[in-house]
Amino acid sequence: MDLRIEPGDITTIHVDAVVNAANSRLLGGGGVDGAIQRRGGGEILAECRRLRETTLPEGLPAGQAVATTAGKLPARWVIHTVGPVHAKKEDRSDTLASCYRESLRVAHEIGARTVAFPAISAGIYGWSMDDAARIAVTTAASMADEVGGVVDEVVFVPFGDAATAAFEAALAEVNAGR
Incomplete structure (x- = not known):
């Protein structure tokens, strides 16, 4: 499974599956979620509403994923995956890593060969970009044996120079260890 970085707007990336940094309500919001919902149109929101009415009446828990x-x-x-809010007094790294693991598992189940990720939890949820990028890249790399063969490529789509630099550093570190 190849890992690469393509800075820019995740709503314009040509991949099989785009990961949305959603909120647990699955009914749209700001940031990446708002951009994906606006650009994708009403069909996404309609499916999210159906999920809330049927299988996810309490919403999507942090660290889980649904397509x-x-x-x-x-x-x-x-x-859609819900990242954790960063907390100084509680380590929620496993929940953030779970967002990437569960999204890749869902991608594998639906047959997505290419998957694009934003920097989950690094915006309004307060995660430092360096740590968020490290968790994203190391977790995706660790999933190669489990989802490889279906998922061929993971594209990280950082927005802005600082985010791009953080993802480049994290990817360089993972590649050095391979």
Whole structure:
């Protein structure tokens, strides 16, 4: 499984599945979630509402993932995952890593060969970009044996120079250890 970085706007990336840094309500929001919902159109929100009415009446728990259509995005699916809010007094790294693991497992189940990730929890949820990038890249790399063969490529889509630098450093570190 190849890991690469493509800085920019995740709503314009041509992949099979785009991962959405969603909130647990699955009913849209700001940041990446708002951008994906706006660009993808009403079909995504309609499927999220159906999920809330049926299998996820309490919402999507942090660290879990679920797929919907991608609507008008240049992807086939959106995989929604809820990142943890960073806390100084509690280590929630496992929950953040679970976002990447569970999203890749969902991608494997639906047959997505290419998957694009934003920097989950690094925005309004307060995670430092360096730590968020390290967790993202190391977790994705650790999933190669489990999801490889279906998922061929993971694309990290950082937004901005600082995020790009953090992901480049994390990827360089993972590649040095391979």
